[in-house]
Amino acid sequence: MNIYGDRGNILTLVSRARWRGVDVEVRPAGLGPVEGLDGANLLFFGGGQDREQELVFADLEAHKTRLLRDALDREVPVLAVCGGYQLVGHYYETADGTKLPGLGLLDISTDAGESRAIGDIVLEADPELALEPTTLVGFENHSGRTHLGPGARPLGRVRAGHGNNGKDGTEGARQGSLIGTYLHGSLLPKNPHLADLVLSRALGRPLGALDDGLELAAHRRVAERTLARA
Template sequence: MLRVCALYPDLLSIYADRGNLLLIERRCAWRGIGVELRSVGLGQRLDPDEHDLLYLGGGQDRDQALCARDIAEVKRDALHAAAERGVVILAVCGGYQLLGHSYRLGGESLPGAGLLDVTTVREEGPRLIGNVAIEVELPQADGPRVLAGFENHGGRTVLGPDEEPLGRVLRGHGNDGRSGHEGARRGNVIGTYMHGPLLPKNAWLADWLVQRALGLDEPLAPLDDALEDAAHACARRAAGVPA
């Protein structure tokens, strides 16, 4: 049984985040792995021991500010305890910014969970928008792999000196359009700007997340992924990095 919890799904789901949850849910079901999907919203307590995988999506500025304050006041300690326990946390776009130290927007600085050593600033200048492909090396994965998706963010995110990016930008902007870094990863905590959504374009990552969340030594049993593989190839072509 995989226990999945979406944080603030009514506020942080602007970019088709449902697609990510649907990939996890269906791929588990096809393998006979039960999935329990819960959600925790504003003001509600998060129990760090009740979940195997936490998901945070993206939201509009106003909604993201509400979540930032709630994380600081209500959920910060629980998030740290969950990460400590090895719970998989996947945070996309706005959710990624919320896992860092802070997000500065004009005169305001939104607090973050501080789970990733990153800071984000909304700079003057265009939003970073377009198809993106990155190369990642994950533990228990078979060598370097490619993730393809779509990015659309006004914030520029910079990693602290000891923080590892999720991957290296092959095409696209990544964290800030300059560093060549995309996302950040610390153990099972992953933040990324890649949506599109991320998992339907990279079904293998959905399986990797489930394997880590369940603490399995071996990869999950393979499925017939002809359509998923074609979708991955299509997203890579769109980003200019054909397989």
């Protein structure tokens, strides 16, 4: 699924790996059986509409769930954005009230909201992630209201925007090597420090520094502008 510019996340991961001399092979996973998933170092889920999520869930359940669980057991990093985030939870409720099952990989549940949560968003990342800068920025556009169970921790706390449900101040969720979030626009180009966290986990080692002066200046400008409007 890719309707929110999620390919920008892939481009960011590939570029930041290659700039460090790391060879990268990207294998799209379409409907049906897929070869090589058991050897992947990193998995990414983009966003889609309810109809696409139904189709994708049926395919994942039939062809890929065991491989996904095996990957998480091996601590392969998985990044799930927006619709992909909802899909890896226990269930998500569509606008017409239909509850669609999720993959149950992340201890979250998503109910339908009465209105859409739309706009720029700024988070203070969970201190356990040790990100620098500590902020995450992005754009959210979702009608789901997501609640975390005891098995998941939030990606961060909302400083400006709606977040998971607009009430408890959380955004995103983490469980094991899986990170889910509503932030897109795309997420990783705006947050190179988060991209490097995911890459470091995929490679199993610390990364050498890059000159991110321009990227982080843009990140801080977006954060300042969004917080000023909050």
